Amino acid sequence: MIKPFFPRQSRFWWYHCTALTVVGLVQVLFITFDRPHPVVDIFSSLLWVPLFTVAALVFRQRYIRLSWNTLGTAKLIFFSMLNIAAFSLIISAINLAIVIMIFSDQLFSGSFSENFFGFPHGTETILFNNTISTSLLLSAWVLFYIGIKSRQRAHQSENDRINTEHRLKEAQFRELSNQLNPHFLFNSLNNIRFTIHEDPNKADKALTALSDILRYSLDINTKSRVPLSHELQVVKQYLTVVDLHLEQRLDWQLAISDEVRQYLIPRMSLQPLVENAIKHGIEPSPSGGNLTIKVYLEAKNLTLEVMNTRSLSYPRETKPGTGLDNLKRRIAIIYSGSASLIIKKTATHYFVRLTLPQET
Incomplete structure (x- = not known):
């Protein structure tokens, strides 16, 4: 131009x-x-x-x-x-x-001589x-x-660099989110597979719940953060699907006050914690186990904690899956070090604690 x-x-x-x-x-x-x-x-x-x-x-x-x-x-x-x-x-x-x-x-009053140019x-x-x-x-x-x-x-170069980094982070976030979608889909369909021939009605309910979950997960590229209440609804749908497979082997509780439900968290951040606890902590055990989901305020942070029991009689316990790895990378992109994901183990329980800055 x-x-x-x-x-x-x-x-x-x-x-x-x-x-x-x-x-x-x-x-x-x-x-x-x-x-x-x-x-x-x-x-x-x-x-x-x-x-x-x-x-x-x-x-x-x-x-x-x-x-x-x-x-x-x-x-x-x-x-x-x-x-x-x-x-x-x-x-x-x-x-x-x-x-x-x-x-x-x-x-030039009076007499004067001229130079070469006539001046x-x-x-x-x-x-x-x-x-x-x-x-x-x-x-x-x-x-x-x-x-x-x-x-x-x-100044323009600095702005371009910041915009490029922001676009790169968005691209990385979407890439990780897209990695999460097929992983979640596979695990959910695998749960329904065990029920579809035994109880078609339960399988139909599970597919309806899965449809709602997928609709939510397909919207992941539009907003990186959502209210906790939205994420809880997805978790409940996911537990509905899992209940059909584990039946009486899963007992779960929510310990979440109303005051924290409006806080913003990364989309599909609580669900991977629950999925990891079930797939790698409770499901491998023949006796199943208990699952507790807590969300509470701590200082200036919002803490999401998922706790599941360990089976003392079942020695084989698998390592955390790709869902947690993707979640770690996503919160690193979003919060640049101000969030953390910690995994702890005791003799009877596993704890996965996600700490985020408070946002409303």
Whole structure:
């Protein structure tokens, strides 16, 4: 996209006019100190302003269109100085030529000799001095402009980096969530498989519950956090499915107060804790076990705790599954270290504790 020659940003003109005002005040101070032609000096100064402004805008346009921001430091300095020298010489030459044409009688009264270009002797000194002073002022303007643009690019690069990291985290989160969906589906369908031939009515209820769970899980890519009450509903549906398979071998309780139900937690974060306790703690045991789900406030955190009994007579206990591994990675992406997932074991129980910052 081609930038307009005259910038539309008010900040640009504010900086530019402020700089010209300072330069003008300095020139006025010099003019008041016994200058032989104050009127000529004032006219030359006023004429210099639009010429300098045009030169600055041309430099800006070349800087943008030729993508000088991508040049190395040495090349940028070289091209900038080359343009500054050319623009300064052109500004000074035009300014001096117009001043001589209008005020020649005042400037060169009496007899005088001409130089090689047909101008009175002494004009080359004025031209040289004006070119040097304009070069210094234009160099300051260019340095300030490049500094501002460099700062803007650095700020934009930082914003782009943050946005890229955010999009990457979202992509990672969705990838982990998509890994969770087939894992959960497989375990649930496997539970229903044991019931479908024995009791079709129970299997139908289980499929209805599974349909609700899948509808919830398929919506996982829209919101990363949901109220705890939504997650509890899914957990109850999941336990309904599991009950059909384990029958009397599973006894579960909820210890959750109403005050914590509005707090936000990552979607599909409580269900993997329950699934892990059942699949790797209770289901392998012939006698089953007890499952307790607690959610409570602790300091500034919300703690979700799932506890299941261990079978002392059944030695084979499997390790936690991929659901917990995915959950660890998801909370690391969402909370950047401010959440934790801890697994503890005693002689009679397993504890999985998920600690999250309080969010409503």
